[in-house]
Amino acid sequence: MAETQKLAELSSTQTVSALGLRWAALRGMLNSPLIATEDQRALRDELLVELATVEQDFSTLQSRNPMEISAKVDIAKSALRDKIDASELWMIDLLESIQADLQNFTTVPKNGSVQAARPPVNLSRAHQARPEESDTTETSTSSAA
Numbered sequence: 265m266a267e268t269q270k271l272a273e274l275s276s277t278q279t280v281s282a283l284g285l286r287w288a289a290l291r292g293m294l295n296s297p298l299i300a301t302e303d304q305r306a307l308r309d310e311l312l313v314e315l316a317t318v319e320q321d322f323s324t325l326q327s328r329n330p331m332e333i334s335a336k337v338d339i340a341k342s343a344l345r346d347k348i349d350a351s352e353l354w355m356i357d358l359l360e361s362i363q364a365d366l367q368n369f370t371t372v373p374k375n376g377s378v379q380a381a382r383p384p385v386n387l388s389r390a391h392q393a394r395p396e397e398s399d400t401t402e403t404s405t406s407s408a409a
Contacts, residue, residue, distance in 0.1 A: 280325050280332035283318060287339060290315045319343050330370040337363050 290311055293299055299308050319339055327333040341359045348355065 278321065278325060280322065280327050280335055283321055283325060284332075284335050284339070287315070287318045287322075290318060291342075330366055333366055334363050337366075 294308065294311050294315065298304065299311065322336050322339050325336075327336060337359050341356050344352075344355055344359070
């Protein structure tokens, strides 16, 4: 009984990120060859029920940022892949398109102007002498340049 109460308290304070971690852990366990064996069938069935519950719980949580919205779309895509046939794969394509739109939308500033992607930062810098270094270091640095 105490365990059920503890789980209820945890689920009431869930975030998309925390639930995503639970979802990933369940998916990882279900992909384990040890769980796939026949003698682990009961455990596998229990994990599948828990996974379905976690997937449904995502609909009750509010996303706090675009990354969490994208994570919820990933959950939906994964659940669909497990349940649909080839004629319905367009739904996954639609969700991927929504994710791409979301990522593009979040890079547009509120004033509506399109912002070019920032170039990567060049982390290699030329050595610049510090003021406390001696004059001989500065002259050797400038002569090397």
